[in-house]
Amino acid sequence: MSDALIEDPSPELCASKIFEISGTKLDPEVAADLWQKILQHKWLMSEKLGRDVGLRTACVDLLENMDQALREYMDYKRKDILVEMAAQRIGREKWDSISDSQPPKQLVQKRIILPLTEEDLSRKHGVTPPKTIIFFGPPGTGKTHFVKAIAGVLSWWYIEILPSMLMVDGVEKIGANLHTVMEKARNLEEAVIFIDEFEEIAASRDAATRIDKSITNEFLKQVPLLKNQGNKVLLVCATNYIRQLDAALLRPGRFDCIIPVGGLDEDGRRTILEQFLSRLNTENVDLNLIVKMTSRFTPADIEYLFQQVAQFAFEQEHARGQDYRVTTDTFIEILPNMRPSLTEETIEEFQKDSITYSRV
Ligand SMILES: Nc1ncnc2c1ncn2[C@@H]1O[C@H](COP(=O)(O)OP(=O)(O)O)[C@@H](O)[C@H]1O
Ligand SMILES: [Mg+2]
Known part of the structure; x- marks a missing residue:
């Protein structure tokens, strides 16, 4: 998708463009928002028709079918994001094959799966389905396995983010990449976003370098944004070293559940x-x-x-x-x-x- 669509042009520029097209004066902020939508719709129509559609045509079509056009654009964008983030489908047999007695299966069923699937009952009793979770425990105990199994039993997309993926452009860019990834995640529906080796990006700010601190701060900004969005997205972070995580992240309000994954009986x-x-x-x-x-x-x-x-x-x-x-x-x-x-x-x-x- 072209970056021009995501760019944020100045409200004044948008207002003048819209005035040019429609002959109507608008508040610059309203114009900026509308201008973005017109550009998105122009792109979508061009994609669908296989030719470049003019601005005026896109504008007229958008104003006539605003709701449908916006929904369609989001669907298109979501598909792009799923491909970009290498989203996977996981079968439900992964969940079924875990022994009911293996902790934390029953806990996950009660606190995560049921509130997300029994929506009416959750609403009736004022249960807020979780959006952000941490799994912690020694290596090899099945944290990743559980996250995949959750995506499978919910029939949601499974998207894995490794700290190394956030580091591809160098350590200075981790915060910016995290910002981009989380922004994309907020546009998805029915997706489990899994950040493995979480301590690598969310280490305690006391012990951390300047760069590490900016990453934790970015994370602290992103969590409430994700939680305030009404879409069905579950962010799960896993770590072998819970003690290394920044205390600010572990305070109530950030993560809904912090779940231990230990040995097998x-x-x-x-x-x-x-x-x-x-x-x-x-x-x-x-x-x-x-x-x-x-x-x-x-x-x-x-x-x-x-x-x-x-x-x-x-x-x-x-x-x-x-x-x-x-x-x-x-x-x-x-x-x-x-x-x-x-x-x-x-x-x-x-x-x-x-x-x-x-x-x-
Ligand atoms: N309940 C389980 N049943 C079968 N295989 C499992 C189970 N839990 C974990 N495994 C397997 O054991 C290995 C280690 O599990 P993993 O989830 O990667 O551990 P962790 O993420 O805690 O380091 C993986 O290959 C995984 O498929
Ligand atoms: Mg793992």
């Missing part, structure tokens, strides 16, 4: 182990034993374990030239070489953080 591990086992060539695997042997394993650790087992089975069959079945013994052979990511210390730290920072 036996049931949670069983569900994930079953899913991975179904992809292997197995025979007589004692699931209960493997559940016991994988205490403190994160979903990421379980995924790694299965990669190792799969590779092992593949090599065995390749070397021997006969069917190799993964059994309990295969796991007993491979598991001792693996260390779970969660240690007593990380679990203790996480529990402390959960008490200090959670807001659900």
Whole structure:
């Protein structure tokens, strides 16, 4: 889309242009707004007709069909933004495959999914559906997985923003890029915007450099703008290091929920182990034993374990030239070489953080 459409020409210039076209004098502010709409409509008509449409034609058409024209332009713009931001569709099976006992699934269902889907009931009881959320917890515990699953179960777009994407034009431009991204996000409908590694852009301003501070400040400006917009957009930020985030961001009013994502219980591990086992060539695997042997394993650790087992089975069959079945013994052979990511210390730290920072 041409930048000329997004540019903000001076009200005086717009007023004189509109006067030139229509012969009518308007208040400069009103003219500026109208002028922007005329330009947008000229662009839209030209796109649709495949030829350059004159200003006068666009102006007449806009005034005749104002509401429809504005809606159509927004739809066009939204499509552009979705492509630009690499929006993805996620199937609802991701949500269904998470064990009901795995925290924070039930919490997310109650605080996020239901208020967003049961709109009338929310309104009736004065429940405000959340718009801004933080997930925190040790690496590999499933934060990203949960965000994708939320987009899937809501049937909303999933848009991932990595700090590295905001840094493409150099660190000085992070704030400006964040501004642009959030402005685009505000125009979307039914989208989950996910900012991963949030501490990279929202670190504490005390410890931060001048540039970091300007980014956090930009974020503090953007959150209320997003929350005041009536569209269906959910901003989710994830971090492994909640302690590093700027305290100003964590104050009530900025993020609606701050949700811990921690280790798996036996049931949670069983569900994930079953899913991975179904992809292997197995025979007589004692699931209960493997559940016991994988205490403190994160979903990421379980995924790694299965990669190792799969590779092992593949090599065995390749070397021997006969069917190799993964059994309990295969796991007993491979598991001792693996260390779970969660240690007593990380679990203790996480529990402390959960008490200090959670807001659900
Ligand atoms: N409940 C789950 N069921 C199955 N796989 C999961 C689950 N949670 C996470 N995973 C997988 O484990 C890996 C790590 O999860 P991820 O969401 O990236 O963790 P985090 O974002 O907390 O670092 C990913 O490959 C993800 O697909
Ligand atoms: Mg992640």
